Amino acid sequence: MAVELSRLQSPAAIQAALDEFSRLGRKAFLSRYGFGKSRDFLVRDGKSGQLCDSKAIVGAAFGYQFPEEGPLKPADFSGGEATVVPRLQRLGFDVVRIGEDWSSDEVQAAVASYFEMLRLEAAQQRYTKSEFNAQLRQKLSGRSKGSVELKFQNISAVLHGLELPFVQGYKPRSNAQLLLRQTVQQYVLDQPGLVSQVVDAMEEVKTPDQQAFHASVVDPPTLETVVQALKEGPKLRFPRKVNWAQRDEANRKLGRAGEQWVIGFEQRRLADAGYPELFQQLDWVSDRLGDGIGYDILSHERPGQHRFIEVKTTNGGHASSFIISRNELDFAAEAEDAFHLYRVFQFREKPRLYILKGQLADRLHLEPIDYRASFRRLVA
Template identity: 60%
Template sequence: MPQLSLLKSPAAVQAAMDEFSHLGRVAFLKRYGFGKSKDYMVRNPRTGEPCDSKAIVGVAFGKQFPNQGALAAEDFSGGEMTVVPLLQTLGFVVMRVGEDWTEAEVQSTVTDYFEMLRLEAAGVAYNKSGHNETLRKQLRGRSKASVELKHQNISAVLNGMGLPFIQGYKPRGNSQLLLRKVVQDYVFRHSAEVSKIVDGLEEVKSPAQKSYSAVLVESPVMEERQRLVASTRSRPRLPRKFDYAARDEANRKLGRLGEDWVIGYEQHRLTLIGHPELFQSLEWISDTQGDGAGYDILSFESDVLHRYIEVKTTNGGIASPFIVSHNELEFSAEAGEQFYLYRVFQLSGEPKLFILRGDLSSQLYLKPLDYRASFREHFK
């Protein structure tokens, strides 16, 4: 232990952390014979990267005293009584592994997330890794992966509020209560900014991509239901202008562009299956008869079987929620395997498509949104 007390050079500690960053965690620990820290990490002030505290101290000793070399893991004990106060005395930030994020950290992360979402809505290119690196310098030694997870948690909160989220950060639940609170507060305090984001993502543009090759992708799978922990905080009541799925549904111009795109896709598909002549009999039902049929386009599966297509369109990503009417749900059950829901997403950029076939009630989590009110009860 007396050897450890001789370490008094912040520059030596920084040199050890620089080597840690250069080699990577696994290679650094292997080179010097240390295991991963179970309790404490020290933050590299230059990169924001968390480093294994005991290994850094052992290697730093060798940086300060090159003639003696680095201390081995068995030469000293790590932890709260030795390594932690030494590093803190030398001016470094030490954090406990798995320590909850502070409110300041969460607010910085949420602000950064909305900045990226604003750029995405404006169609401005940005670098997620660059944002991650810059943000970590404001945090308490969080890793790149932990910041990415927090961004995914934010996506999950926004998705639960019916709002758009960054497409590169797939929603992941189990976020801390503080994060949900900060996201909700941000939405209400910056309502004008959020409205502009939604407007930007909903802006109706003709699809940039004209080719129908490779546009069909696998549909998302139904995730396992998660039991939510009851919260004393009431569910946020968002103004209708923030309801992204409802605004998609109400945007008739967006819907018509999506249906028009699907008609082009159907011409491509029918040609591929060897029935280009069937395209002449395709009917745009919502255009010729209006809404209410339970589907938008009458196409063909073969020369004897129809394909009833309901189109749902968004400028958002594959996981964007959408609205299914009671009529459409009933028709999907009645038509069975001849019913196809075409979900067109990323319409204004490079449109993609996934298809749900048959009864929708077995393929989606459905949540009732509205009720028809009257003073007389009607039965089927």
């Protein structure tokens, strides 16, 4: 019997089917529901970027929305451009014709559009992401708004992997096509002036005019597990002329400005906690003694209980990586719950903060980036 697909109205049901496809794998999923491989159209999983067989997904999703009727069989409905494709698109999902992933021209247009947003953001100039999305779609081959959003998130993921700034509104999402990775890297190599302008702007120190401490604390990013791509050939390195003395001074200014902001935050926090007198005992240790003690500010939890604060400041976004020393990690383990890492981000615009408490090894992915070289080898 033919089933009216217009009854399928639940994006959540489609996503549940996509999640099952990801969990079981393509072969097992198709076998479970009795479908063959799609000949023409695949639907993209917005979570992972994986392409899935469109008709099989719709059939399984029907069972998620109508469990009393169960999933549809291949003979229950027709697939293709006139039925399954518009139903998935109306529910907000990106459908791709097999063999027609983003072309080189489309990818280049997307990368150019993204970097223009990044340039405007670094220069603190207003722009509207939806307008950029609409303008880009006029240059593409029938791509949906959601498809463009995902591509921008893929670009963020490539830049994040290169340890470069990315547009804050587009959280990095991996599984970018190889062509996109190559195009982003080539754009970075071809536009060193623009990249330098963006990086320098993100490290510029501008103390906020409005020191809004209320409602500035947010949850830290979650620790994500990703599959590391196999490395083909040597690591790509980007040549760039840098005045390292000037850069170190800029970083020191940014770090100091962030610590000053945290001192104001602590003043408000202690007052709100009912201990305003404890602010008089606050010690800006790094300013008085310099770095190396394992934390920057000695504050208080309550009378008789210390709070050791290490401050990490960036003009970048919520998920920006940061450098932490072995000394700071060791001190965090020693101080346990008395240690608090204050990650201040979006400092130039409207400072926000998340706090990591206690030992950090289980909360962060730690990657060694430098080594101390000597001619003395330590043995047990």
